Amino acid sequence: MSYLVLARKWRPKTFDEVIGQEYITRTLKNAISRRKIAHALIFSGPRGVGKTSTARIVAKALNCEKGPTPEPCSECVFCREISEGRSLDVIEIDAASHTSVNDIREIIDNVKYLPSSGKTKIYIIDEAHMLSQSAFNALLKTLEEPPPHVLFILATTEIHKIPATILSRCQRYDFKRVSAEKIRKRLEEITSIEEIEVPGEILYLISKEADGSLRDALSMLDQLVATFGTTIKPQEATEVLGLFDRSLVKVTLEAVFSKDPKKSIEALHSALEKGINPKRFAEELLKTIRDVLVLKVCEGENLPDISTEEIKDLEKISSNRSIEELEMMFDLMLRSTEEIQRSLYPILALESTLVKLCLIQDVVKIGDIIEKIDRLQKAGKEYRKEDKETDGVKHGADTYAEETKLTTEENNHIGDFIRFVKSKKPITGRHLEHASKIQLDNSTLLIEFDTPSIHSDHLMRQDAQESLKRISREFFSKDLRVKIDIKSPDPGVKEPSYLAKKENIRKEPAVKDAIEIFGGKIIKIKTKEKE
Amino acid sequence: MNYGGYFEGIVGHEFQKQALWRAVCEGRVSHAYMFSGMEGIGKRLVATGFAKCLNCLELQRRKGEEMHEKCGCFSCKKIEKGVHPDVFLVEYEGVRDIKVNQVREEIEERIFLRPFEGRYKVAVIDEAERMNVSAQNAFLKTLEEPPVDSVIVLVTSRPEFLLPTIHSRCQRIEFKPLPFNLIREELVKRGLSNEEAHIASMLSGGSLGRAIRIDRGLLTERKSVIEAICALRTIRDISVISRVVEHILGKGHLNDTDRVSFFLQLIAFWLRDIMFVKIGLKEDQISNKDLLPVIKKAAGRFSLSGILEILSFLEEAWYVIFRGNANKQIVLENLLVKIIDTAGD
Numbered sequence: 001m002s003y004l005v006l007a008r009k010w011r012p013k014t015f016d017e018v019i020g021q022e023y024i025t026r027t028l029k030n031a032i033s034r035r036k037i038a039h040a041l042i043f044s045g046p047r048g049v050g051k052t053s054t055a056r057i058v059a060k061a062l063n064c065e066k067g068p069t070p071e072p073c074s075e076c077v078f079c080r081e082i083s084e085g086r087s088l089d090v091i092e093i094d095a096a097s098h099t100s101v102n103d104i105r106e107i108i109d110n111v112k113y114l115p116s117s118g119k120t121k122i123y124i125i126d127e128a129h130m131l132s133q134s135a136f137n138a139l140l141k142t143l144e145e146p147p148p149h150v151l152f153i154l155a156t157t158e159i160h161k162i163p164a165t166i167l168s169r170c171q172r173y174d175f176k177r178v179s180a181e182k183i184r185k186r187l188e189e190i191t192s193i194e195e196i197e198v199p200g201e202i203l204y205l206i207s208k209e210a211d212g213s214l215r216d217a218l219s220m221l222d223q224l225v226a227t228f229g230t231t232i233k234p235q236e237a238t239e240v241l242g243l244f245d246r247s248l249v250k251v252t253l254e255a256v257f258s259k260d261p262k263k264s265i266e267a268l269h270s271a272l273e274k275g276i277n278p279k280r281f282a283e284e285l286l287k288t289i290r291d292v293l294v295l296k297v298c299e300g301e302n303l304p305d306i307s308t309e310e311i312k313d314l315e316k317i318s319s320n321r322s323i324e325e326l327e328m329m330f331d332l333m334l335r336s337t338e339e340i341q342r343s344l345y346p347i348l349a350l351e352s353t354l355v356k357l358c359l360i361q362d363v364v365k366i367g368d369i370i371e372k373i374d375r376l377q378k379a380g381k382e383y384r385k386e387d388k389e390t391d392g393v394k395h396g397a398d399t400y401a402e403e404t405k406l407t408t409e410e411n412n413h414i415g416d417f418i419r420f421v422k423s424k425k426p427i428t429g430r431h432l433e434h435a436s437k438i439q440l441d442n443s444t445l446l447i448e449f450d451t452p453s454i455h456s457d458h459l460m461r462q463d464a465q466e467s468l469k470r471i472s473r474e475f476f477s478k479d480l481r482v483k484i485d486i487k488s489p490d491p492g493v494k495e496p497s498y499l500a501k502k503e504n505i506r507k508e509p510a511v512k513d514a515i516e517i518f519g520g521k522i523i524k525i526k527t528k529e530k531e
Numbered sequence: 532m533n534y535g536g537y538f539e540g541i542v543g544h545e546f547q548k549q550a551l552w553r554a555v556c557e558g559r560v561s562h563a564y565m566f567s568g569m570e571g572i573g574k575r576l577v578a579t580g581f582a583k584c585l586n587c588l589e590l591q592r593r594k595g596e597e598m599h600e601k602c603g604c605f606s607c608k609k610i611e612k613g614v615h616p617d618v619f620l621v622e623y624e625g626v627r628d629i630k631v632n633q634v635r636e637e638i639e640e641r642i643f644l645r646p647f648e649g650r651y652k653v654a655v656i657d658e659a660e661r662m663n664v665s666a667q668n669a670f671l672k673t674l675e676e677p678p679v680d681s682v683i684v685l686v687t688s689r690p691e692f693l694l695p696t697i698h699s700r701c702q703r704i705e706f707k708p709l710p711f712n713l714i715r716e717e718l719v720k721r722g723l724s725n726e727e728a729h730i731a732s733m734l735s736g737g738s739l740g741r742a743i744r745i746d747r748g749l750l751t752e753r754k755s756v757i758e759a760i761c762a763l764r765t766i767r768d769i770s771v772i773s774r775v776v777e778h779i780l781g782k783g784h785l786n787d788t789d790r791v792s793f794f795l796q797l798i799a800f801w802l803r804d805i806m807f808v809k810i811g812l813k814e815d816q817i818s819n820k821d822l823l824p825v826i827k828k829a830a831g832r833f834s835l836s837g838i839l840e841i842l843s844f845l846e847e848a849w850y851v852i853f854r855g856n857a858n859k860q861i862v863l864e865n866l867l868v869k870i871i872d873t874a875g876d
Contacts, residue, residue: 005561005702008676047699085676096668097635130668157696216699223702226559227550261810261835269816275707279691341691343846345736345796348803352842355806359836510767517769 006225007218010190011053013074013083018050018057019186019214020178025054027173029070032061037068038171040143040152042128044159045175048215051155054175055124056082058153059090063118078118089118096127104135108142111150121150128154129161136163143169177212180204187217196221196230202237246310248276249284252354253292254317256329261358265351278346282337282353289333292318293326328360414438420475425467431455432468436487444481445472452486459484501525535593538580539601541573542717542739543709548577550704555584556594560651561702563674563683565659567690568706571740577706578655578684582618583607585682586649606649617649623661631666639673642681652681659685660692667694674700708737718742723750726821733818734796749793752778756794757801757822761829763871772871776863791852791859798866799845805830806838829874837873844869 012018015025031037041058043051060083062068065076072079081087093107107123115121125131131139143152143166154170156162178186184207191198198221210217224232248271255264271281292314318326336353343349417438422429432438434455437448445468449456458464465482472480502522505511514520534552541548547566554560564581566574584590588604601607609615621637623629638654646652656662662670674683674697685701687693711732717739718728727750735742759775766772779794781787800818807816808830819826848866851857 003559003561047696094669094672096665096671097631097639099665099669127668127671130665213699219699219702222559222561223550223704226554226557226561226702227546229553229557262812265807265810265812265816273710277705277707339846344849345799347736348799348842349846351803352806352839355810355835356839359839508767510765510769513767513769 005219006190006194006222007048007215010218012050012057013060014071015054015057015061018054020182021050021054021175024173024175028054028058028061032058032068033070035068037062037151039146039148039150040154040170041173042154042156042159042162042167042170043173043175044156044162046177046212047157048210048213049175049178050214051157051175052124052126054173055126055153055155056090056092058151059087059122059124062120062122062151063087063089063115068119087118089115089120090122090124092124092126094127095125096130099130099132099135101132101134101138104131104138108138111142112147115149119149123150123152125152125154128156129158133163136166140165140169178214179212180207180210183207183210183212183214183217186214187221190218191221194225194230196225196232198224198232198237199234202232202234205238246284246288248274249281249288250313250317252285253288256354256357257317257321259358261355264354264358268350268354272347278350279341282333282340282346282350286330286333286337288314289326289330293323293330296323296326322365324365325360329357332356332360413440417472417475421468421471424471424474428459428464428467428471431458431464435459440476440480443479444483446483446485448485448487450487456484456486534580535584535587535590536601537584537587537593537607538577541576541580543713544573544577544706547704547706548580551577551581552584555581555590560585560682562677562681563685563701565685565687565690565693565698565701565703566706567687567703569708569736569738570688571735571738571742571744572706572709573739574686574688574706575655575657578686579610581684582615582653582655582682583610585651585653586610586615586617615649616647617651618653619655621654621656623658629656629658629662629666631663631669634662634666634670638670638683642673642683643678646680650680653684654681655684655686657686659687660689662693664694667697671696671700709739711737714739714742723747727751729820730800730818733800734793745793746789749790753797753819754822756797757819758825760798760801760867760870761825763867766868766871772864772867775867776860779863780860788853791863792849795845795849795852799842801826802838802842802845805833806835806842809833809835809838832874834873841866841870841873 015029018025028037037058041055043055045051057072060072060074060079061070063078063082064072065078066073074080074083078087082090085092091107093103111121111123113121146152152170154162154166159167159172159174184203187198187203187207191203202224206217206220209220224237228236248267252264252267252271255261255267268281272278295311295314296318333353336349336356340346340349340353418429418432421432431454432447434449434453435447436450437446439446439448447459459468465484468482469480472482502525505522505525506515511522515522534548537552538548566578568574583602583606586606587593587602588606589602593602601611606615610618613620619637619641621629621633638656642652642654644652671694677683685693685697690698690703714732714735714737715725715728718731719725721743723731727747730753731742731745731750734745756775756779759778763771763775779791781790804817804819804822804826808827814820814823817823817826845866848862852859852862
């Protein structure tokens with residue numbers, strides 16, 4: 001009556017059945033056949049790639065009746081005992097529920113006893129990352145030099161939580177994600193033996209969705225079988241698994257790329273009607289934008305997980321969007337995806353994100369801007385070589401170039417002058433730096449300030465004026481009159497207008513209300529900066 | 532299909548019910564399920580129904596026939612009352628989260644015993660996302676290979692909080708938000724007017740539980756609040772703004788979070804309506820259908836980017852009020868000022 005799910009039923013029983021970890025299985029097989037297996041192994045890798053299964057196979061391989069063999073028979077008493085989990089010599093510990101030192105001490109105490117019937121005593125410590133700090137430390141000595149009849153196998157999904165002292169005592173095997181292609185092949189094998197009819201495209205979808213985990217893939221397959229029996233139709237299958245059709249995402253994206261918010265929202269709604277989870281939809285949208293972006297950046301190069309047809313489709317819908325724009329979209333989507341995850345109304349958040357995506361303006365490439373500036377600068381240089389007066393008319397369009405030319409030339413000039421002053425008279429130079437404008441006319445050096453300040457005051461002084469005169473004569477090699485100008489009117493003149501302003505503002509209804517409600521007074525008037 | 536009457540009274544989720552029923556009938560019951568989907572859509576009810584059909588004494592008889600009433604056998608009655616010895620529910624007990632000990636005591640110790648009177652031991656873990664990381668880890672091995680004759684059902688509205696290693700050990704059954712018209716019908720059955728049922732179904736986001744919990748008194752105030760907000764023209768009318776805010780806060784009961792949350796949602800949906808009108812979507816997507824003229828008029832005053840800005844401001848307001856502890860009055864005033872500020876004349 002008890003039904004075993006596919007993932008458990010098809011747990012690999014030999015090294016060859018472990019899919020997608022060829023390097024590891026080959027190494028282990030060789031180690032076993034040459035009797036050179038280390039006394040402590042650690043298996044790490046994502047969920048559902050075969051860590052625990054491999055550990056059990058190693059246990060079988062060492063304890064099988066036919067002696068340590070890379071091909072355990074799975075039929076002898078020992079192998080059967082191990083498969084059924086009742087062998088006395090293979091101790092599988094769930095480290096996540098036995099995390100404490102006491103649990104580890106129990107192991108250490110028992111390590112010294114010889115195996116009861118088999119050849120080796122094997123401790124499989126699963127989910128090893130959950131052991132406590134002291135439990136790990138308690139294990140260190142035993143792990144380093146266990147008795148010859150003992151083998152430790154640690155398995156974990158989170159290798160970074162294992163202390164370095166443990167890692168350095170173990171032989172480490174990093175399990176990799178299984179590629180989609182290999183998962184698909186394995187699913188095909190299993191379905192043909194189990195006599196389940198699954199269309200190829202569904203297997204393809206499942207293998208992609210499984211994200212490198214064979215167990216995930218088998219769980220999904222199981223779910224399909226549970227729902228539909230042994231004949232599975234594609235349409236229904238996608239619905240059960242909450243997988244989708246990338247076509248829905250593509251339609252939405254196409255609308256976004258053509259800046260059509262209405263269409264994109266309609267596409268979203270039709271997807272939601274099919275029961276697609278908005279959070280998943282957002283993630284898928286993000287992934288697809290990323291794919292498009294990658295396609296754009298490395299033209300022609302294939303993305304491993306996408307079929308060529310899809311690549312063509314994606315290229316088509318994104319043909320008139322630039323890399324910069326896609327980057328901005330990706331950025332926005334990345335942030336929004338997170339917001340959508342925690343939003344109370346994911347649908348609403350997703351909708352506004354789509355509209356936002358549609359509103360992204362055409363972006364000018366930074367490279368283009370720089371190029372433009374370069375061109376202008378070049379034009380400016382050429383212009384400088386030619387005659388001044390005629391040129392201003394000729395290159396009417398290039399006013400920008402003219403400006404840059406003038407400012408650069410003058411700046412250099414005046415900048416040099418200030419530097420020169422600073423080298424001679426540091427204090428005067430410092431004050432000179434604060435001038436809003438320094439201009440050289442025929443025989444006057446005009447220094448302008450916007451407002452009266454200590455800087456202008458200093459320069460007005462007799463001695464400063466004289467030294468400036470002297471230095472400027474040295475620098476420009478001609479006699480100059482130094483004139484200091486302050487533009488703004490006295491503060492005294494300003495006062496009455498401020499009062500009038502205050503009076504005006506007091507009459508404003510909003511301010512009036514505020515004064516009435518809060519019983520306040522006007523202290524300062526600030527002009528609001530309009531964007 | 533009526534699935535032997537075990538899922539009677541649960542609205543929607545035909546697909547999920549069918550999948551479970553089929554698994555029971557064909558003897559393909561997996562040892563671990565994860566029911567995910569938003570809160571208030573009936574996940575736990577389905578889990579209870581599932582437990583019933585796993586253990587029902589009259590399953591064989593009910594399998595073939597069309598049954599519309601609930602089964603009255605001892606087993607089903609006990610499960611209904613929550614006293615069946617083989618069906619146990621692990622719940623979050625109002626402390627921070629579900630801890631390792633609770634998982635161990637309530638599930639692991641009991642699940643390794645033989646069923647007492649039923650065919651299966653069924654462990655239902657409600658709000659499974661409340662399990663803390665150690666509890667989840669401690670549960671992994673049991674979840675992967677529990678003893679035969681046991682079924683573990685994890686019920687969760689936030690599956691992303693569960694470890695990927697948990698996900699990969701379960702058959703995942705995703706519960707979708709209920710279609711709006713189903714909720715609407717259900718609400719009309721419960722005596723709401725058509726318009727109210729419509730807006731409530733929209734606000735519920737597809738959760739019947741949430742829809743039922745919406746206060747009817749609040750629904751009647753909806754129109755006046757939206758109209759009041761639409762009528763706001765200038766920030767100078769401070770007194771008018773504060774009157775609207777006071778109305779939203781509700782006089783006398785300043786701490787009524789439900790009320791504030793309802794109106795925040797209402798404003799969000801009002802903005803969404805404006806957005807939809809602006810991009811020219813069909814009218815049946817609009818939640819405040821009866822206020823269409825008001826919304827259309829408002830749509831003329833807002834720019835699309837302005838609406839989006841307010842919406843993100845609103846989301847933030849939501850967070851500072853309900854996750855943080857900001858002064859509701861100030862936040863709401865700010866929101867209204869933002870709305871007025873963004874609107875043209």
